[in-house]
Amino acid sequence: MSTAPQPKQGTRPVAIVSFAQAPTQRRIEQANEVELLMPVISEVYAQANMTKDDVDFVCSGSTDYLIGGPFSFVTALDAVGVWPPKRESHVEMDAAWALYESWVQLQEGDLDVALVYGFGKSSLGDLQRILALQLDPYTMAPLWPDQVSLAALQAQAMIDRGLATEEDFAGVASRSRRDAMNNPNAQVANDLDVATLLKEEYIASPLRRHCVPPLSDGAAAMILVAGDRAFDVVDRPAWITGIDHRIEAHAFGVRDLATSPSTTKAAHMAGVGEGDVDVAEIHAPFAHQEILLASALGLSSATTLNPSGGPLAANPLMAGGLIRFGEAANRIMDGTASRAVAHATSGPILQQNLVAVLEAAS
Amino acid sequence: MAEPTEVYTSTHVLEYPYSRSVGPVIGAFLTGLREGKIVGIRGENGRVIVPPTEYDPETGAETSGFVDVGPGGVIETWAWVEHPRDDAPRSTPFAWALVRLDGADTALLHVVDAASKDEVTTGARVTAHFLDEGERQGRIQDLCCFQLEETS
Amino acid sequence: MSDALETQDPVTMLSTPIRLDYDFTAGVAQSRSLRGYAEGRFVGQRCPVCKKVYVPSRGSCPVDAVPTKEEVVLPNTATVTTFCVVNVPFAGQSIEIPYITASILLDGADITFMGLIQGIPADEVRMGLRVEAVWVPKEELGPTLASVKYFQPTGEPDREISTFREHL
Helix, strand or coil: CCCCCCCCCCCCCEEEEEEEECCCECCCCCCCHHHHHHHHHHHHHHHHCCCHHHCCEEEEECCHHHHCCCCHHHHHHHHCCCCCCCEEEEECCCHHHHHHHHHHHHHCCCCCEEEEEEEEECCCCCHHHHHHCCCCCCCCHHHCCCHHHHHHHHHHHHHHCCCCCHHHHHHHHHHHHHHHHHCCCCCCCCCCCHHHHCCCCEEEECEEHHHCCCCEEEEEEEEEEECCCHHHHCCCCEEEEEEEEEECCCCHHHCCCCCCHHHHHHHHHHCHHHCCCCEEECCCCCHHHHHHHHHHHCCCCCCEECCCCHHHCCCECCCHHHHHHHHHHHHHHCCCCCEEEEEEEECCCCCEEEEEEEECCC | CCCCCCCCEEEEEEEEEEEEECHHHHHHHHHHHHCCCEEEEECHHHCEECCCCCECCCCCCECCCEEEECCEEEEEEEEEECCCCCCCCCCCCEEEEEEEECCCCCCEEEEEECCCHHHCCCCCEEEEEECCHHHCCCCHHHEEEEEECCCC | CCCHHHCCCCCCEEEEEEEEEEEEECHHHHHHHHHHHHCCCEEEEECCCCCCEECCCCCECCCCCCECCEEEEECCEEEEEEEEEECCCCCCCCCCCCEEEEEEEECCCCCCEEEEECCCCHHHCCCCCEEEEEECCHHHCCCCHHHEEEEEECCCCCCCHHHCHHHC
């Protein structure tokens, strides 16, 4: 009989027991947000052999700017089943932070099961303009800097520091898209070598097309269960044994962009370095960020990075971070890993970083 | 699943005519730009923050004391854009850059005007170039770009 | 030190207009309702679990969290469940005040939507009033709720509140 491992934070072990995602596409026209979420939420319930009545708490992540309508998370709740009245919350963050809020809620002890989901369609609006709105509105947003150019500032800082080369970036992209060929939910999957990729043009130097994530429509959902009840749902629950979230200054002109101290701190608090890491799913939308984050997380070359293909293969905004947690949890649940790291980011140029260690019970 | 239904799509435009109250600190920065200069503020340990904020962005400590910085500075990092977007500050190729102005300890995001990517390097010296006095309105666009300083 | 604060006319406000362009998609369920308007009829969807009919439907039963795939064509007749008298002029108003905005419960539907009431003095509108949809001329029908011009009284006896209490 397995017992839940004691978590590093909090007092109550919490596990991911079920995860589903919509196959990511460039544009999903045949579904509004509710229709996008319904099959995904049905699937997480089915996997866990649960119904909406088993869920004590619902938490989602989304942003209204993507759809261009106010309070889109409220209408999305039509997909969830909120009667009899449910406890519910929402974050205007990637749904990985909805997972974090749910984890905190489950620590309280009076709730056992949480449904977490996130959804985002980048096809409806102009993502570069929408993301510019998360910048300082007085001195930055009026210039409408696009996210690729801002990420390129970081990539150049890494090159100048001798931390990586354009070949390294291409190496990350080549491996990610090749791994994505085994991921049915991926959007960009191909087998191109580094030399081929380096012939591509720059979008914003030093980032070539392959260093940039696809524009994606997608959604993901997950069920968290607290305590030994998780063993009733799945043979190998993915126990969240450490979790921490750290932020840096919003104004990236005051930061050292070639490093990610918030990731390093969160990884330390989550206990990443306290054991071998079989697999890490890193929310690195741009190729250079995987190199930066793997270093900040303190991972060794023994760790398999983003076997799903990562955000370079599919990048649905507001769900992409939760998908990292789901993919890492799947590796635990399917027995291919016994200790995994999941990472999610939010805000301009890796401002916020959430790190968790997922483990199988011994 | 049934056969795909023909779905309705529609263009949809959102416009927000925001008018922001800037407060005394960002107000001083924008007032400075209107006068053709760049103003920072002293944060924790006396380091000079540009653009100025009411608080030290890293420690949260209160800031005080405006300081003129620039107009010269150094490119800390940059990104060359060969095909600018329609909403970019330049319609011809340019570089986004983080520029640390002389006298400042943090970097300002703006545009570097250069004829080609080959001219731009990290560490290169640049100078702020403003709109003409009559065109300046007290906004970040008053600083129209940075230009590379002549190297001897 | 800077003398920026000593200017006679410091900058206090900043205009930062934002324009965002979207290419919106209605999805399947809403498209069916919209196509219904273009055909001059109300199209809803029924929940397979609780059997409630939603019009328009977003493709799910918000109570049971299941897809609502069964299409239901609803009649033009309806009951006013509740209403308000609009006396306040506002920008873009296209109707003379006072006018009535009502919660409309189509016969056979389990959810109300907002509709305009015409053909009756404002002070005679009441809960339970029986009404019917008046559509724009056929050539003006389109995939929009604006295809319904307004609702007008049918002259039938009022419905008891107890018959629609659940929908208030």
